[in-house]
Amino acid sequence: DGGITQSPKYLFRKEGQNVTLSCEQNLNHDAMYWYRQDPGQGLRLIYYSQIVNDFQKGDIAEGYSVSREKKESFPLTVTSAQKNPTAFYLCASSSTGTGGPTDTQYFGPGTRLTVL
């Protein structure tokens, strides 16, 4: 089955720890995205990548880091510098990242991160 997988589904972290959220897609998409969703809110862009080995900051990149070494994978690290990391994290991909009619976004099931 083609799609996007995220792991883990739930993640608990102690203050001061870095954690890495996994995102993998087998849709052969060039573009991948990370969003953060807080309760009752819309999605806010953290980072996005349109091609391997290149990525751009979104609106709320501070305290987060990413890598794009493979087309299929776009892991997100939540660092200890992120002051309020408890949230629902969603990964998405799209064909090219240019926003045309065949370039709709597909989302993974999400990871719920809780800082203890």
Added chain:
Amino acid sequence: GIQVEQSPPDLILQEGANSTLRCNFSDSVNNLQWFHQNPWGQLINLFYIPSGTKQNGRLSATTVATERYSLLYISSSQTTDSGVYFCAGGYNYGQNFVFGPGTRLSVLP
């Protein structure tokens, strides 16, 4: 940057009722999409609709680009329609593609 407003913020319907959700944009967009987030958090794309009208089963959407708004119509609602409906738009993707705050729909049996 672009601002996106959605109304109403919450909507409760009886099964079988029809509804209209609205999305307003502060500026012109070339990429406008509607999404549904189910109660477990999964988002699914419903429509890519920067202009015109589209229909998919009981759902349809209309965007009036010149007036910077889009409408999502749900007819004969079912309990499985419950969740949050987001519109998102902007220029292409990246920082220029903004999600609205969503409309939370509850369909009661």
